[in-house]
Amino acid sequence: MNLTIEKRRTNKGMSLLTFPDSYVIIDIETTGLDPVYDEIIEITALKVSQDKIIDTFSTLIKPINPIDAFITELTGITNEMVANAPTITDVLPKFLVFTNHEILIGHNINFDINFLYDNLIKAGYEKGLSNNFVDTLRLGRRILKNLKHHRLKDLATYYNIDTTGAHRSTKDCEITYQVYLHLKKEVQKEYGSLEHFLHQNQPKAFTLSSLTTTKTEFNTDNPLYNKYIAITGTLTKFTRKEAMQIILDLGGHCENAVTERTNYLILGNNDYNPILRGKKSSKLKKAEQLKLAGYDIEILSENLFYEFINYS
Numbered sequence: 439m440n441l442t443i444e445k446r447r448t449n450k451g452m453s454l455l456t457f458p459d460s461y462v463i464i465d466i467e468t469t470g471l472d473p474v475y476d477e478i479i480e481i482t483a484l485k486v487s488q489d490k491i492i493d494t495f496s497t498l499i500k501p502i503n504p505i506d507a508f509i510t511e512l513t514g515i516t517n518e519m520v521a522n523a524p525t526i527t528d529v530l531p532k533f534l535v536f537t538n539h540e541i542l543i544g545h546n547i548n549f550d551i552n553f554l555y556d557n558l559i560k561a562g563y564e565k566g567l568s569n570n571f572v573d574t575l576r577l578g579r580r581i582l583k584n585l586k587h588h589r590l591k592d593l594a595t596y597y598n599i600d601t602t603g604a605h606r607s608t609k610d611c612e613i614t615y616q617v618y619l620h621l622k623k624e625v626q627k628e629y630g631s632l633e634h635f636l637h638q639n640q641p642k643a644f645t646l647s648s649l650t651t652t653k654t655e656f657n658t659d660n661p662l663y664n665k666y667i668a669i670t671g672t673l674t675k676f677t678r679k680e681a682m683q684i685i686l687d688l689g690g691h692c693e694n695a696v697t698e699r700t701n702y703l704i705l706g707n708n709d710y711n712p713i714l715r716g717k718k719s720s721k722l723k724k725a726e727q728l729k730l731a732g733y734d735i736e737i738l739s740e741n742l743f744y745e746f747i748n749y750s
């Protein structure tokens with residue numbers, strides 16, 4: 439059963455832009471990128487109180503299917519290592535008890551949350567995973583705007599954090615924990631206080647006409663170059679304003695509404711494939727009508743949008 443399509447993550451927690459003092463750092467290792475087909479093979483969670491680690495939960499997990507050579511090469515986790523490990527259904531109840539209702543923190547944490555949520559649904563937990571969460575990737579993009587990339591290894595390098603042993607969940611949790619503390623200090627240094635940073639970064643209403651780009655050279659091979667693009671639904675990695683700025687910086691054109699000149703309509707991940715849920719936004723309905731009428735318009739999932747913006 440395709441859970442990401444047939445069962446929307448309705449109880450998923452909120453992505454927060456905040457700096458809690460007590461939280462749980464999480465990281466998982468998996469056999470691939472798709473929660474529908476791939477499996478969790480390791481989970482680590484670090485419980486933190488007043489920014490000090492007070493407890494650790496970590497375990498390997500035995501998957502149903504064998505771990506392939508690429509994943510073993512990447513993570514160091516072998517089939518022999520997980521042969522006697524507990525199953526995901528054995529681990530999840532303990533993970534829920536450990537994390538309780540604490541705020542979860544991770545890097546690109548939507549990936550971890552979605553895997554855990556879908557596995558909880560499969561295991562019979564109807565509410566999935568409802569903890570609110572903070573993404574150090576999102577924080578890094580807002581705080582360290584001078585960096586070209588904001589992957590965990592990029593932030594770790596920037597802060598001189600040792601990454602030996604990365605791609606194992608415990609080590610990645612430790613790196614994320616150190617990155618979070620550095621980002622917190624960075625904000626206090628740059629903005630004077632966490633409160634001032636949060637106030638400055640509250641979502642503000644904006645008009646499309648207020649957005650411009652300072653770029654003068656563009657990659658004309660990028661699929662978004664010189665295309666007219668609209669967005670519907672809520673994006674998981676960016677605000678709509680941030681996504682529109684990226685489009686402009688790639689040489690694209692943003693539209694508030696779907697029109698006859700629109701080339702792409704981007705649907706937020708939580709809104710993708712709404713046909714099977716019986717709900718469509720007015721923009722989606724208009725896009726479908728135009729496509730049936732022969733206009734040059736395509737409907738993209740948020741994930742495909744991210745592939746397009748990283749096109750080289």
